[in-house]
Amino acid sequence: xxxxxHQGDILKIEGINKPVLVVSKxxxxxxxxxxxxxxxxxxxxxxxxxxxxxxxxxxxxxxxxMALLDLxxxxxxxxxxxxxxxxxxxxDAIQGIFDYI
Numbered sequence: 288x289x290x291x292x293h294q295g296d297i298l299k300i301e302g303i304n305k306p307v308l309v310v311s312k313x314x315x316x317x318x319x320x321x322x323x324x325x326x327x328x329x330x331x332x333x334x335x336x337x338x339x340x341x342x343x344x345x346x347x348x349x350x351x352x353m354a355l356l357d358l359x360x361x362x363x364x365x366x367x368x369x370x371x372x373x374x375x376x377x378x379d380a381i382q383g384i385f386d387y388i
Contacts, residue, residue: 292316292358295374297326297344301362306344308369310353310377319358324348324377335384337377341367350380 292298293316296309303325311322330347332338337348344367369377 292319292321293368294378295369295371296365297341297367297369298323298358299364299366300356300358303356306346306366307356308339308348308377310350310381321356321358322353323356324350324353324381335380337373337380339369339373339377341369343367348377350377351384353381 292309292313294309294312298307298309298321300307300323305325305327307323308326309316309321310324315322326339326344326346326348328346330336330349332347335350337350339345339348
């Protein structure tokens with residue numbers, strides 16, 4: 288179990304094959320529910336597929352596949368963390384999904 292879930296953390300979550308990037312803000316994560324996006328090791332970069340290269344994990348964050356995950360009922364482990372600039376790029380891409388015309 289991971290203490291203090293933070294935006295930008297990369298988690299291994301029980302029942303999910305891919306690493307998951309925490310995209311929700313820290314105040315939201317205090318409930319131990321997060322919004323996360325899977326990281327695929329293969330893919331092509333695009334507006335919603337953002338390449339990251341952290342210490343232990345590299346791949347494509349698939350922003351359109353974000354999901355609410357309840358970590359109170361799933362085992363999880365923090366395995367890495369992305370850089371602040373990557374967090375900004377990814378949250379901008381997610382926000383773009385919901386922008387007006």
